[in-house]
Amino acid sequence: MxxxxxxxxxxxxxxxxxxxxxxxxxxxxxxxxxxxxxxxxxxxxxxxxxxxxxxxxxxxxxxxxxxxxxxxxxxxxxxxxPVWGAKFRRTAPYLGWLAALYLGIYLIGLTASAAIFTVAFCRLVGKMSWLAALLGTGLLMAALFGLSEAFNMRWPVGYFFDPFR
Amino acid sequence: MLAAAFDALALVLDPSRLVFMLLGISVGLVVGILPGLGGVVGMSLLLPFVYGMDPHAATAMLIGMAAVIATADTFPSILIGVPGSAGSQATILDGYPMAQQGKAGRALSAAFSASLIGGLVGALVLFAILPIARPLVLAFQSPHLFMLTVLGLCVVGLLAGKYPFRGILATLIGIMIAMLGSAPATVTFRFVGDSIYLMDGIPLAILAMGLFAVPEIIDLLADNRAVSRVKEVSSGWKDGVRDTLQNRWLVLRSAALGVAVGAIPGLGGSVVDWLSYGQAVQSAKDKSGFGKGDVRGVIAPESSNNAKEGGSLIPTMLFGIPGSGTTAVLLGGLILLGIQPGPSMLTSDLSITLTIVWTLALANVVGAFACFLLSRPIARLSTIPAAKFAPFLLIVMMVGAYQNTNQWGDLIAFIVIGLFGWLLKTYDWPRAPVLIGFVLAPSIERYLTISASRYGWTWLTDPIVIVIGVLAVAVVVAGVRAKRKGLGES
The missing domain is CATH 1.10.287 (Helix Hairpins)
Structure with a gap:
């Protein structure tokens, strides 16, 4: 089989x-x-x-x-x-990133961990320059802030702290 | 009716609502050009933001987004040979060879102009059918609506994916997921254990994003794919428009086919372009160019896949039976806004219905012109590797997921469903029927409960119920046989 x-x-x-x-x-x-x-x-x-x-x-x-x-x-x-084999080996690193993002949200909240995650992912996986990674992350943070103000949205707060709390 | 239509137009053109339609169109354009992110993903991205919005503005935003995806998804189909969404697969057959021959501009131009005409035909038919459908729809009672829903589910299950039983199973799994939480008509919480989060059930937006967007992102990253290798779009824009006008009867024929097929629940999205392509080949005197870069092979599917949006809204709005995955999420959005799809769409909520018709028409015009104008920067956008946009898309989706109940359960449900969707995709199980089953589950239960409490079991002897039941059985038998034959031949 x-x-x-x-x-x-x-x-x-x-x-x-x-x-x-x-x-x-x-x-x-x-x-x-x-x-x-x-x-x-x-x-x-x-x-x-x-x-x-x-x-x-x-x-x-x-x-x-x-x-x-x-x-x-x-x-x-x-x-x-099949999943178990080459496909899993290709996919596992990204599942790891996802797990790290979830851990980050649990510990320090969504806004801080999203900022760290996007910069790190863009630099390490996307091979983007510091400027592009920071610019993209800045735009994302601005969009989150705008959505938060416009729609009164709330984000998950971390176990330890959240800089935007 | 005409007075109501003009009132609805005034509502849509109100600047405070127009801006939301343009926002929806913008999202639809971006989602359309990214392969794999079809209407369901786009609808799911917008769905969390409709809470508390004005119903006219919210429907304009959702329909604006859905209407332009069928236009924008032409970019990846022609430029990279990857379908932007399920309805643009047949466009690849001749569009991609045209791009390889340096005629990408002509192919895109023909596709956009055909999409524009097809979309307008769809909106026109939707408007024209409303007064005719009104007495017909109002004559349907709960037992008939229950049987129609069952028939719709059978059709959806059978037509989605390669294997008929997997489609039906996926539909039933969707219904089962919807069973989580409080049961209607009793104070019973089903399958929730001690979880307070699950008592309200799984939110639709989370299910849709998890099932569709997460698996695509994971696979794009794992396969390390850049979206496109073609960086420049060639000239030939005028030739494309001329091609469409020269083949106007083909455009109209394909649009009519698109509306008709779109109106059949479950059939629309993935097959309408192939049926349209087939009839273009059948009706052509010279068939030798098809598959090698014949512009008619682009015009026919593009006209029909835009027209099908109008067709698929007919069963969605009038019977509460979504014609596709996208309209399934739209249906959920309407319910979130307090609008109950069904006969009330022609009475108390007529202004919403007419808003949808106008938005469909306007969004097709705006979307087509936007595609013409933005083709060069969009072609460059599609060259961005997944690793560069995935983190941003993921965060936006997680933020959207969290807005459903503002609990950690949202984020957990999002990722669990995402992994489940990834397994379904990997093992070749269709995902759209899961969503459609989920959306239809409350209606099925409600229609069944009303039928049983009002008519006992005598409703089963109603002639219309029997006819629809026989039709459902015939559809299942014929569908299974056709699929097995198709698989055998392949």
């Missing part, structure tokens, strides 16, 4: 698990509240079982016809590329 097929089946299994849990939880609700989720959950479980069989059959047919993508190897068509 190819890596991609395993991943797709695992994805469907997780969805089935969630629907099963929803079906079970809904049993405790009154009739009008549980009718819709139960009907939908049962339909999803039934269709997931059909789709999982169809997915396996599609992969087997692709393998029989000699399609190299069915082996789970990246052969130029990113549509058939």
């Amino acid at each position: 190819s890596q991609r097929l395993r991943e797709e089946l695992l994805f469907m299994a997780v969805l089935a698990g969630l629907m099963g849990a929803a079906l079970y939880m809904a049993t405790g609700y009154p009739f009008t509240a549980r009718l819709m989720p139960q009907v939908v959950a049962i339909a999803v479980l039934a269709l997931l079982s059909v789709e999982s069989v169809l997915t396996v059959r599609r992969y087997r047919a692709a393998r029989r016809s000699g399609d190299p993508a069915s082996d789970g190897e990246h052969v130029g068509d990113t549509g058939n590329e």
Whole structure:
């Protein structure tokens, strides 16, 4: 079984698990509240079982016809590329940046962490000059300030401090 | 009706509202030229800002944005061979070869002028159909609306993506996500556990941004893609306009097709350009140039994909059934503004409906001229690598997400849904049906509850209900068979 097929089946299994849990939880609700989720959950479980069989059959047919993508190897068509492997290695650094941004928002609030994040990302990933990175960030901060004033918007405040609080 | 139409025009042209329409058009132009960021993303970016706005100004902003995306998305299709949104895929077939031959200016000019005419035809048809649709729509009762919604969901599920069952499953998953929070007609909070945040359910704007924008940004960054390699747009602008005028019947035919297809829920966005391209090839005497840079291959899809916006608003506004992902978010926006799409759009909210029609027409004109004027700087903008604009876009989206409830739950939901959307995209599951299912879920539950409480179960024997039910089953069977045949052939 190819890596991609395993991943797709695992994805469907997780969805089935969630629907099963929803079906079970809904049993405790009154009739009008549980009718819709139960009907939908049962339909999803039934269709997931059909789709999982169809997915396996599609992969087997692709393998029989000699399609190299069915082996789970990246052969130029990113549509058939498994997540766990080269794709994850390419994506992981950006997920790391995202996690760092969230940590920053939690610790020092959105405005300060957004300013640090955009400058750092533009410099380290975007390879932008200091001037361009600072100018872009300045414009973003001005836009945030303008939105805050115009629409009375609020931003997440950090655990330790927020310079704009 | 005419008096109401002129009143609505005065409302749209009021400077305090006009500025919001122009803001929407500006956002639509930027979103349109960035590949992958289609109408849903643009609508999601604007949606958090409509809270508390004047309904006429807010709808003008949202429609202004949606109307010009089909014009602006021509840039990436022709300049880089990447569809700016789902409705501009067929434009690539002849537009990109034209650009490679140094005729990008002619191709863009033909596309913008065809888009302008197509968009105006769409707005005109939408206006013309209102008095006819009024008695028809008002005759529909809750059981019929329930069955129409089910039919719409079946069509959406089947037509979105490659695999029919995944489309239907995605629709059902969308409905299930909408089940989070308080249940209608009872004081029950479903699937929320101890989370106070989830008691009000997941906000629509967060779902839309998470499902569509986050996966695109992650993939653009991971693939380290610059948006465009073409830096200059060639001349030939007059030739393009001349091409459109010479092929005026093709433009009108494609626009009519666009309106008709756009009015079928779920069918519009991704197939209208292909159907239009197909009929252009079928009706041409000399077919040899298609696929190699024939301007008719640009004119036909561009005319129809702008006209479909008017068509897709017909079921959205009159039946509350969104015709596409974009109109699904628009529907949510209207609800946020306190406007209930459905028969009331032709009675108490008629001025909003007419505002939408006028905005659609005006935005198409302004959008087309803006594209003509801005083509050179826009072509340069599309050469910016994703790494240079992604951090700014991400922050704007997070700010937008946080405005829904001003809780950390907004940011957590945004990223969790974003990762879920990324998995859906990676594993080739369609995302638009998730959104449409989510938007339609409250209507389905409401229509079902009203039908059951008012008519018991006798509504199931209503002839119209039976006809729509049979139609839904036939659509599912035919759709599955057609898709399986298509997959087998491919």
